[in-house]
Amino acid sequence: MQRIPKISESEWEIMKVIWRSNPITAEQIVLQLPADIEWSDQTVRTFINRLLKKNAIGFEKSGRSYHYYPLVSEQECVRAESQSFLKRVFGGAADLMVTNFLEDGHLSDKEIEQLQRILMEKQEKKERHPKT
Amino acid sequence: MQRIPKISESEWEIMKVIWRSNPITAEQIVLQLPADIEWSDQTVRTFINRLLKKNAIGFEKSGRSYHYYPLVSEQECVRAESQSFLKRVFGGAADLMVTNFLEDGHLSDKEIEQLQRILMEKQEKKERHPKT
DNA sequence: CCATTAATATTACAAGTGTAAACGGTAATT
DNA sequence: AATTACCGTTTACACTTGTAATATTAATGG
Incomplete structure (x- = not known):
């Protein structure tokens, strides 16, 4: 199990919101996504769930809703993505x-x-x- | 149908070979892939085919084998990938x-x-x- | 001309992604 | 207390990707 999970394009959008402010509820995540993104609530929740499965985020229960927070730092994710991009496109x-x-x-x-x-x-x- | 097709990680490896020297046969592509890549012939041919379907490359028949050449320039692919990376990771x-x-x-x-x-x-x- | 062979094309199949709908439990409302 | 509304979980489904095996077609050697 490698340290930094592979985060898909859509998942990045979720992560960026969570990194910016956390802990944060699913509802707030939906609200804070860039305006040009039009995902249904369900779609966002799917992405949140996949990020949980990947251990990219965690949560604490608080009454009815969960409050999510990152388990990996933006730093390390940016670094990983950069490396991958660099390797793919510029041979490193x-x-x-x-x-x-x-x-x-x-x-x-x-x-x-x-x-x-x-x-x-x-x-x-x-x-x-x-x-x- | 957008100008620049989306090229996957593996496909990039194929494209890099084709950009470097073309027209080129499938056999030569296999040979010229970096040594640390160990794909079966069939795998490489699958990637070549997908690139054909995506109109990223074309070919001319020459006797038994095809000679492949790029239909999109490295420049424009690098630019597209860079934009995508930039948007995803650094918000542009x-x-x-x-x-x-x-x-x-x-x-x-x-x-x-x-x-x-x-x-x-x-x-x-x-x-x-x-x-x- | 026909069989062999070599190259391409088709099919396979599991994991990941984009995009949700349906289901289920719990809290709030009537 | 029964019903509704909300929130999270499970299921769905088509497309892409990684990784090949198998099938088909065309060229070449006899």
């Missing part, structure tokens, strides 16, 4: 991927400047901690 | 994604320098073509 080469994003115009000028700041910081940090 | 925010890759230590120092060069170039280009 992270620099290739980032380069592609830069070249392919996914990023606005403002975003590019932001990145430059981050890179700068990283560089400085490196210089202050040589070979760490 | 490309800068968040790149930042995450930087922060999360996926990149070596050398790669980071490389990126800085690319950003630099982009910046320069922008300055030479103001508001283009």
